[in-house]
């Protein structure tokens with residue numbers, strides 16, 4: 001048995017709307033007082049200093065989960081390689097290969113922190129609506145942590161990610177209708193008292209993505225000049241921003257990197273709202289299924305970052321997404337289509353001569369996630 005270690009008096013999360021503190025003993029997905037989304041707040045805790053801790057546990061205090069819990073939950077997530085490749089656009093890009101995480105995507109970082117928070121609170125069952133990488137990650141880490149995960153997925157969902165969810169022993173309920181119907185079904189359970197381990201809403205999950213920023217600073221020996229990443233629900237970009245902000249505040253006047261979020265032209269609500277000219281790109285849904293999100297949960301927060309000059313958006317057409325995946329594959333990087341959206345944006349950015357080096361692209365998930373796409 002573990003004896004409970006003393007924990008910090010205040011968690012580093014609060015409601016982004018009314019400022020209510022995140023509770024220590026439950027795992028709400030939104031603010032009980034006003035319904036707002038929880039966010040990290042000012043960097044009140046030290047970024048490092050856990051001595052010999054490795055993996056995500058070295059940032060335990062910043063993440064708001066104890067190091068021994070993170071160690072116990074860990075499947076070896078994080079510590080992914082940063083690999084340089086030359087481009088045809090007059091510059092090099094460093095690729096953060098997140099497909100090498102335990103379940104094949106960056107979502108493992110967030111799931112490790114979120115399940116850690118659940119375990120510390122004695123939570124035995126969680127629900128979530130994802131038939132994608134987030135669902136696969138939650139299923140694996142829930143299995144590791146002895147938490148029962150109940151995933152609501154669209155009836156027609158199939159492929160490697162749903163296979164992973166079932167493989168790790170999560171309960172799967174197939175919901176007829178659209179993706180929204182699966183969310184509705186999960187929310188009904190939440191209304192009945194279930195704990196909603198929503199990857200888009202839970203602040204612990206988003207904090208986990210900040211560890212990408214921490215690792216980049218180590219791997220580059222300083223902050224990157226520009227970081228490009230796909231935009232789905234918005235959690236990855238928000239986590240990166242939080243991480244770089246924490247790093248920059250610890251380094252005096254060193255500026256954080258230019259952050260670039262990339263959406264598919266067929267699903268570009270945030271890019272449009274940010275003033276990007278989005279071309280007509282045929283009909284139907286985008287092939288980049290992981291970022292096929294019409295109303296991103298964290299969209300308002302991302303647009304707030306845009307408004308303050310901390311984030312910009314770019315788009316990729318269907319053709320550019322497929323060509324991007326082929327181009328990356330020819331260089332040895334196997335990624336799913338949702339990851340490949342960044343390649344065209346990297347090309348335009350480097351060709352513009354406006355991007356400050358070093359330029360980093362986040363390759364969010366492994367090619368085997370969508371082998372037949």
Ligand SMILES: [Zn+2]
Pocket residue numbers: 015016017018019020031032033034035036
């Ligand atoms: Zn609130």
